[in-house]
């Protein structure tokens with residue numbers, strides 16, 4: 389089959405690789421019909437996530453048709469259409485039983501590696517480094533889906549791929565980012581990052597009752613898409629974000645702040661950017677956490693900072709004094725996608741949300757290398773790319 393493979397920094401290549409086969413009785417093989425490139429794939433592309441190896445198949449957002457099931461998968465049959473969540477979860481461990489699927493205790497065969505970096509291991513993830521299991525991803529014609537009796541959700545034939553594909557990651561991730569804010573009617577929420585996850589966080593915050601949602605970015609086209617979801621745009625290259633948020637909230641600050649940016653944030657002050665960029669390049673810190681620092685400083689006293697942007701390791705100059713003295717709550721997590729699939733599918737079916745509004749480009753899988761380059765460099769107003777194998 390053909391698959392999009394990580395071949396080193398800034399290099400992906402669509403290569404001919406062996407077809408996946410059933411390895412465990414709870415596996416299924418899915419013929420991928422749609423897959424997408426995620427902002428978090430860029431952290432791999434840019435070489436900032438450790439433990440990638442040449443030839444690793446990328447992709448954690450995919451859906452398709454079941455073509456084979458293991459003997460213990462009774463919930464799926466050949467021919468079913470499914471969306472596959474990005475965290476791989478067994479459904480039986482303590483974390484899974486508590487709905488914390490991205491913390492599954494049984495799905496990362498390289499747990500020891502992750503423990504060295506993070507203390508304990510999260511779940512395995514498709515196409516996202518050996519530290520997170522070394523699982524081949526879904527930017528391919530076929531994918532092996534472990535614990536197929538737990539993760540994939542069946543999709544009725546009348547819903548097109550583009551409306552449901554993002555259940556695999558970015559829609560539930562944006563939703564969970566807003567959910568972690570404990571939004572009450574009248575709340576003002578600020579979202580750093582007007583990429584697709586930020587755009588979904590904006591839409592979710594309104595669905596949860598927020599009064600105002602402000603979205604912060606520097607690309608006008610991304611801010612315009614967030615505006616379509618209802619956001620008030622704030623371009624950090626034009627205004628001082630902390631001042632602007634103070635003005636908007638009568639001096640108090642937003643009730644909750646969502647970091648939908650993560651480890652490769654950009655900073656408008658060249659000296660600040662150069663400082664973290666250099667330390668990151670020298671591996672003295674692994675992140676450029678401007679969005680997170682700003683979200684903490686902006687948040688109102690006693691408010692919540694919700695982190696859904698991806699971080700890999702250690703950060704510098706963390707404003708702990710602000711967090712502690714002002715009684716802030718810091719929350720974060722890889723999305724526990726499995727627990728949001730049914731409720732969000734229902735919202736899509738009822739037309740409360742149509743996630744396809746984030747799509748800007750459609751390409752064949754073979755064009756993945758061009759897609760990564762376009763998405764990374766924000767060429768042609770690239771917001772979200774769907775690949776068809």
Ligand SMILES: [Zn+2]
Pocket residue numbers: 426427428429448449474557558
């Ligand atoms: Zn993703």
Ligand SMILES: [Zn+2]
Pocket residue numbers: 477478479480481482483484491492493494495
């Ligand atoms: Zn589990």
